[in-house]
């Protein structure tokens with residue numbers, strides 16, 4: 001009797017409801033709602049993507065770090081109304097502790113920097129690739145997990161850090177064949193919003209909540225945004241002033257409004273001049289509407305977007321100079337970005353840039369009859385010790401083996417037959433040129 005059932009329709013896509021396990025003990029073979037399996041072909045694509053993340057991190061001289069996916073809930077309790085903190089995948093563990101599957105990586109980074117305290121010398125440049133979780137209501141069939149590449153710099157107060165992070169993002173895009181005509185990076189600073197709020201003497205403690213609301217510009221209607229801002233306690237003049245300044249797309253216009261000695265203007269001008277020197281100026285553009293939806297950003301913020309405007313943000317980040325003090329520690333200037341594994345794959349598909357994901361094996365070793373299974377093991381073993389990827393096949397018809405060799409793109413087929421073996425030889429077939437010859441078994445490499 002079937003122990004498993006894949007009862008749901010074979011065309012199940014991420015997030016569609018799979019029926020719960022049937023009552024007669026038959027397990028549902030689909031992964032939990034909103035999560036995905038990675039069968040070999042999907043895993044090869046993911047490994048390729050993560051290898052690009054790692055290579056760029058190496059080029060930028062970042063060190064890899066890692067953290068538990070499980071974190072204390074306290075690390076993510078924030079009152080600014082962010083979507084990410086309203087969808088915590090949280091629960092109480094058997095010890096009565098409030099824990100979460102982390103929704104983002106930055107607070108864990110901050111926790112480790114604090115824990116390492118005096119024993120680390122600044123600046124720190126750390127990266128990680130980690131799974132993040134959210135608990136979405138049943139209605140929105142969105143995924144509940146994704147993987148994020150995070151790059152963060154601690155201890156660099158000047159915009160050099162943001163310039164470095166932007167280079168990392170551009171290096172990544174260029175490595176995978178994306179150009180600045182496909183994608184751009186919108187850059188702004190939260191100090192723009194701060195300046196406007198000061199003009200209307202909006203109290204400091206409303207800053208984060210206002211940023212979270214304004215980040216929804218483009219997703220919610222303008223009236224909805226205005227309503228939410230008013231209900232936060234802003235005057236309608238302040239609301240109009242905010243919306244007006246945030247629609248600016250030129251740095252010189254911003255300078256007219258905020259004045260040449262304004263902090264945001266100075267930072268952004270410096271960053272754009274760095275961009276020229278790094279050679280990625282045509283990738284970035286000033287756009288005052290960029291605020292990003294995380295409460296803790298305090299300065300420059302940026303997000304990668306597809307210029308056709310079909311997709312959600314590809315990546316995003318910014319400066320967060322005050323996060324550590326929210327955990328009771330001395331502040332250390334910091335900035336970083338997160339780069340999810342989902343939108344980028346959609347973009348690559350659209351641009352026809354998905355890499356070839358077929359398998360590649362060096363050698364197939366195949367004993368032509370049972371008596372030669374021993375020698376075949378010996379040959380496979382010595383080839384593997386020489387670094388060859390070997391697929392040892394048996395109990396198959398030769399016709400199947402040839403088909404298999406094609407399917408896994410083997411370079412060579414090594415046939416162990418009794419007549420050759422009696423002479424200490426094996427038959428080698430080079431699959432690309434179809435040439436075939438005998439080799440002394442001991443001289444195979």
Ligand SMILES: CC(=O)Nc1cnc2ccccc2c1
Nearest residue numbers: 132133134143144145146342
């Ligand atoms: C496109 C996509 O999968 N987004 C996604 C999926 N899962 C998440 C989980 C936590 C935080 C953000 C997430 C974002």
